[in-house]
Amino acid sequence: MYKLVKPDPSKNLINDKGLRSDGRRPDELRSIKLQVGVLDNADGSAYIEQGKNKIIAGVYGPREIHPKHLIISDRAAIRCRYRMAPFSTDERKHPAPSRREVEISKVIREALEPSVLSEYYPRTVIDIFIEALQCDGGTRCASIVAASLALADAGIPLKELVSSCSVGKVKGHVIVDLYDLEDKYGEADLPIALMPNHNLVTLIQMDGKLSKEEFDKAFNMALEGCRKIRNLQNDALKRKYKLESDTENSKDSKEEVK
Amino acid sequence: MSTTPHSSEILTLECDHIIDLASKGKRIDGRAPMDYRKIKIQTGIIEKANGSAQVDIGQTKVIVGVKIEAGTPFPDTPNEGVQTVNAEFTPLAHPTFELGPPQENSIELSRIVDRNLRESKAIDLTKLSIIPGKKVFVVFIDLNMLDHYGNLIDASTYAALSALLTSKLNKYEVKNDELVIKDDQQPLPMNDYPIPITFAKIGKTLMLDPNIQEENAMSTRLTVGIDNEDCVCAMQKGGLGGFEPSEIESAVETAIQKSKEIRKLIMEATR
Structure with missing residues (x-):
């Protein structure tokens, strides 16, 4: 009998100085780039880059629903x-929808629904389409962050934006915002979405x-991560809507000068 | 695509009643908030399966069969057996269950059961390798809903665990790279006994083991899986509402306590 030996990447996930394999501290998020209003056809859209994750979300609606039932x-x-x-x-990845994608579609919908004032638009549908163009761990969280911005960009009344962040454990250390390698070889993964004001x-x-202690620590770290990301979402939304009005204002003022 | 489910308007009155009761700490079937319905576990009911169990929680009935066959391992775990979980929402179990390919609810259910067993390493997959890299045992866990009266997640996982704990595996030997199955049997190697505990949030009250009327009335659902060492091994939130962080922390605490009772029940029934 022989045994196949494979290298163990979990060894290097956290070093002696407590830094992670990509150089981050345990409580450090990946760099996040958010952009609102990136598609012209969709009623609302947003793009997120979180580390190597690249995800685009588009929203259509409220619009007529088909099939009618x-x-x-x-x-x-x-x-x-x-x-x-x-x-x-x-x-x-095979293009047919996997069981994982079916489940993630459901949990993302259920993460966003509490924030939408859907009773304002009876008998209609709001469609949220999320395309994960490059995946490097934590894509359901990044998708929620982008999709919530896309809903806002579509002008759909929201109670507030939904923010999302994952935490996990590698080599006994609780860490925030896992990337692919940490997700695969870590010991736990705990994604969370939060409406911070509610x-x-x-x-x-x-x-x-x-353990219960680790869970409590990780859970609070995730809530903190969500709050940080929520600030970035606010900024991204303001960037789009402020910039447009600012540029108009500056044009006006220039014309006035002429 | 995942779509907001329908709620029947006829049921709205009943839901209001259940929410009203919940605000007083009462339930429609007279239970206390932290009570389960009666749990009944039968094992070894399907002789042709390697293991089987039927679990009734109140009127909810789920039957689980385990079949173990030789197959190929996944490339990233060449020395380990394979665990696969599938759920059937058979149309006989509820008037809203329809024929056709698996819908998101059955996919979610099978993935929650799978996650509980996999993350706690319930089955010792490292002992299921036959010819490393080429041939391993595949453990098929098929969840069959018989009667849906709420809390299919817990019923299915308890049944899956009971079936696995009573599963038998044929002894075998490898001759010239060929698998030879012998007649005598051994138990399936198990490491852990994960117990999921499901909460429903009705109004502002958390309750355990929602029945079907309570599932219609609940805003949200939370399942917390607890392993042998009282660690959390799996979680899943469902439904259109949310939880306050403090509710989740207390749910984990309750789940740790409650899981001990239920694990004892299952261990006694499968001994």
């Missing part, structure tokens, strides 16, 4: 699709192993 008489239905591009991962957790999943 999906009508909900006292509120808008919300439809959500999370899809990974075939070229988004190391090995090509103090409402709208997504929580977990896999791995965490």
Whole structure:
């Protein structure tokens, strides 16, 4: 009998100085770039880059719903699709929807629904399409961050933006915002979505192993991460809407000078 | 694509009643908020399966069969057996269950059960390698809903665990790279016994083990899986509402306590 030996990448996930394999501190997020209003056809859209994650979200609606049997008489239905591009991962992903994508579509919808004032638009549908163009861990969280901005960009009334962040454990250390390698070889992954002003957790999943103490620590770290990302979302939204009005104002003032 | 589910308007009155009761700490079937319905576990009911169990929680009935066959390992775990979970929402179990390919609810259910077993390393997959890199045992865990009266997640996982704990594996030997199955059997190697505990949030009250009327009335659902060492091994939130952080922290605490009771029940039933 022989045994196949494979290298163990988990060895180097955190070094003696407490730094992670990509140089981050345990409580440090990846660099995040957010842009609102990146597509012209969609009623609202947003793009997020979080480390190597590149995800684009588009929103259509409220619009007429087809097929008709999906009508909900006292509120808008919300439809959500999370899809990974075939070229988004190391090995090509088959384009057919996987069970993982079906589940993630559902949990993302359920993470966003509490924030939408869907009772304003009965008998209609709000469609949320999420395309993960490159995936490097934590894509469901990044998708929620982008999709919530896209809903706002579409002018859909929201109670507030939904923010999202994951935490996990590698080599016994609780860390925030796992990237692919940490997700694969770490000991736990805990993605969370939060409506910070309502103090409402709208997504929580977990896999791995965490004691009660570790869970409490990780959970609070995730809430903190969500709050940080929420500030970035606010800035991104202001950037789009402020810039447009600012440039108009500056044009006006220039014309006045002439 | 995932779509907001329908709620029947006929049920709205009943939901209001259940929410009203919940605000007083009461439930429609008279239970206390932290009570489960009666749990009944039967094992070894399907002789042709390697292991099987039926779990009833109140009127909810789920049957699980385990079949173990030789197959190929995943490339990233060449020395380990394979665990696969599939859920069937058979149309006989509820008037809203329809024929056709698996819908998101059954996919979610099977993935929650899978996550509980996989993350706690319940099955010792490292002992299921036959010819490393080429041939391993594949453990098929099929969840069959029979009667849906709420809390399919817990019923399915308890049934899956009971079935696995009573599963038998044929002894074998490898002759010239060929697998030869023998007649005598051994138990399936198990490491852990993860217990999921499901909460429903009705109004502002958390309750355990929602029945089907309570599932219609709940805003949100939270399942917390607890392993042998009282660690959290899996979690899943569902439904259109949310939880306050403090509610989640207390749910984890409750789940740790409650899981001990239920693990004891399952261990006694499968001994």
